[in-house]
Amino acid sequence: MPRDDTPATTTPGAPGPEASAQELPASPARRKALPSAGRLGGVLTAVVLVAAGGGLVSAAALSPQDSASSRPVEAPLAAVPAGSSIGVCPGPARLLEGAPVGTDPQFSPESATARSDVNAVVLGSSGGVLPGSRLASLAGTALVELAPAAPESGSSAPAAPESASSAPSGGPPVQAAGVVSQRGVDGVSVLSADAQNGRQAAAGAVMRYAADDGDLRGSAAVACQQPANDLWLVGANTSLGRTAVLNLTNASSSPATVSLDLFGAKGQIQAPGSRGLLVAPGTTRSVILGGLAPGQERLSVRVRSAGGPVAAAIQQSVLRGLTPGGVEFIAPAAAPALRQVVTGVDIQDPAGLADLTGKPGFGDAGPALQITVPGSADAVVAVKLFGRDGQKALPGGGAVTAKAGSVTEIPLSGVPAGPYTVAVSSDVSFTAAARVTRGLAAADPVDFAWSAASARLGSQHVVPVPGSGERHLVFGAPEGRATITYTPVTADGKIRAAAAADIAGGTTASIAVPAEVEGSALVGYLVSAAGDPAYGAVLVQQDGRPDVSTVAIAPGAAGQEQVPVTLGY
Template sequence: MPRDDFPDIPDKTDTADTPDTGGSADDAPEPAARPRARRLGGVLAAVVLVAAGGGLVSATALTPQGPGSSRPIAAPLAAVPAGSSVGVCPGPARLLEGASVGADPQFSPVSASARSDVSALVLGSGSGVLPGSRLASLTGTTLVEVAQAAPASEGPAPARPAAAAPLAGVVAQRGVDDVTVLSADAQAGRQPSAGALMRYTAEDGDLRGSAAAACQQPGNDLWLVGANTALGRTAVLKLSNDSGSPATVSLELFGAEGLIQAPGSRGLLVAPGTTRSVILAGLAPGQERLSVRVRSAGGPVAAHIQQSVLRGLTPGGVEFIAPAAAPALRQVITGVDIQDPAGLAGLTSQAGFADAGPALQLTVPGSADAVIAIKVFGRDGQKALPGGGVVTAKAGSVTEVPLAGVPAGPYTVSVSSDVSFTAAARVTRGLTATDASDFAWSPASARLGSQHVVPVPGSGDRYLIFGAPEGRATISYTPVTADGKIHAAAAADIAGGTTASIKVPADVAGSQLVGYLVSAAGDPAYGAVLLQQDGKQDISTIAVAPGAAGQEQVPVTLGY
């Protein structure tokens, strides 16, 4: 039986988790050649662009303007090509065994039935060419070569048929035992469209249930909402560094009573090609509501929280908490699937089951309280919340709002405020206290745009959930199968203030379906993937990841 609270246990660097020796950045292991070369090329390209932009500024500044001329001179814009696509996938859930004070925490496999796999999609260009792409370990060892990189050519590219059939590179349910990275090389100065999803399932053990997460683009400022370090709850923050530069990470912890000052939460070194584990109960013990802001100096990092629940001897589920949208005046969450309200009321009224029901958590990082209005939209429109859906969230703290009394079904939650905040919604499955249950967290996400790559796992009940909180939206979803074919698109017309649920078929035209290309038009719309298992209490939700970035133009100025 694992211990679930470790108030005096420090964090750990796993391997990829490598031991934390307390050394400087110079002691970090040499990164793999692939990420170092990729970033070196990006730095050289940026230097060339800045030099070119500087030349433009100098020429303009030297041009005579005439006596008394005061015409302002705008800084020229330099086109910055997008880089490669990188998605860092969580490693399998691991059982925290514990350790003596001052030693590294220990992890072990969870059960004999546990399975972890990655599904991924990489889109080809309009001329039918796949970008060089691969699924690799965090240290750079290639696991699956999706497509080989095109050889460098000094002459013009050979002509290709104008009507080349669209295609995709596919990774279908590749078993994994550690953190992995899906990477795809840039094409013609544009970031390729690619996406991956990692899913964990187990039918026995303390981490029974399912957890899934989209493989995320590393960043330098991330918000995670939904952690819990109370009795019987275990929260492990995982920080992965795929870059060629060391990352120095600092954490800000927000609880129900405000900002938590935690020694040991600053200056955490994550070496290139490694993952560092932080036991959150060692920094903020006994917190039923805990949000974590992850800020990295140096290399960007990917972050998720492995959250699990054990009520006595009964497993209460496992989840990978993914980053939510950055604080803003409005947040939208979809994929919120609610069970029978009468059954939930009976379960959550029992001791130890307060977190077994659906709820919304709101984190207000600023110094002013937030007056927040909450609206919940189902298949046939808006549903009323007890109290009218208006609450006051305290500054610098985490506020929880139960979604009690809402009829069963899938929902989209729209939240607005006069003060910036971030949010996520808890989704639960299971209505009997003596049986194993499961839960998931659906984070606030950005509105849908064009050509989102949405991989789905190869088994279970899978649903695309789309919500349009206000005006009408049209969603186009194009299936992609395991043979790399991109099939004809289907469309869903969603009325304002409603949520649509679309069942994902097992196959299309005789080939296993592995994902979709999703685009939205009209008023703002939001999307998520809802995963369940027939006859089981498993549940997971994954927000649709942002689409590929194109070329950007940035102003270039010289100064001294």
């Protein structure tokens, strides 16, 4: 595999556009890859099937054929066993200090009050058996063991504790729930759950960072991510006082060679050092985006990996002079498509926003939608904003032309305060994310979050919620009508009584998350949607503080896949 051996360079001092490092190697302490036997088993099965298909083709090619009787045959589908569920949680936000040439990045303590923790939920079978599952460090050290791996032969895995398999009377079949509640972390962590009964385990985790002081004051929450080979991240900023660090994590046992495609406000950016970045198994590699694309107020990154899949997140922070402007983990958005939906967009008072964003240096302190068009044709975009009581007209109208190969920003201020869902459609594929802001006083610290375009809600999603703050489930139904069922899961492992919300088309609903249910801390929900397309996110704020975070609801677990086996040569 190609490898970039160009040494990293960093200008000592404060981070930002002055930093010239283009890429930063992974920490040498992280070398042990996590096991992924389930996934490898599926891949090997597919390889055997393809090899078998090749043998059939060879035999057919050697035997006499009657051309008159030949006819096209559809490629058969072969079942591939489901692999393990993997969720990679980024490490806590850290203040970049700079690094000498050719060494790992140096980070200062983020603050005296910073804290980071993980909440996670793993579901078992209807018979009350949890899949083998654990929360571990990237190096493989177990942090929380939820259930041991099932033995390869002989007796079945032990059943979950009685408290973890209780279900409300008259409810769905009894199901086990393994729970991680506010487990403190100081680095990258990985939630893994083995496949069970031929299906991928339903599992999810969320990491939250919060600090009351320091340059990285604020809060940031991010869903722990299933690694992939093609990811889009929207919302980075490398202009003066803004720092964006892309963290690439390889939790597999195969090396990953990563290439970055960078898109700015004026088009695609050709950056030396953005190709052939090697991420070794069981490591994280950090890339200072200001070294690749300095001075970009709007920057989107496409991450493509050859070899092992990777998880990617951008640590974005703002410092206006000596005043903290917030911190966030930018998570991947939905892949480019003709329609995107973003929810969890909470907008503040329009008059206060107009006053704040009119001040020098505060142009990015207001809500906005960013659209990235990766193709060669401009996109004619229609933007609709749906609040609690229906659609709200944007002051600048809802029709915009987004230039090809660039990032276009559309302000979302000027509408009444409240939670919104943004529906965007175009004649050209694009991806999108919305900036959410909190705080209206220029002299005080403010915070921001990015809510990425997400997939339509399906039949079952595991939605862990951060362990503190004012939390809300935000659901939007751009058209038609949808019914959302949300079932609490508490820290004692119990699946509580379900509730339902009927959402009218063209509206957004916000549901407060309680701190406890029947005396036990709430850790997450099981969410299902029926009816017309609906979308969801978790919005986290803090009473009396300008803190804000958003977490998109991840897709549900995949079942047994079927892949076509082509008999040809």
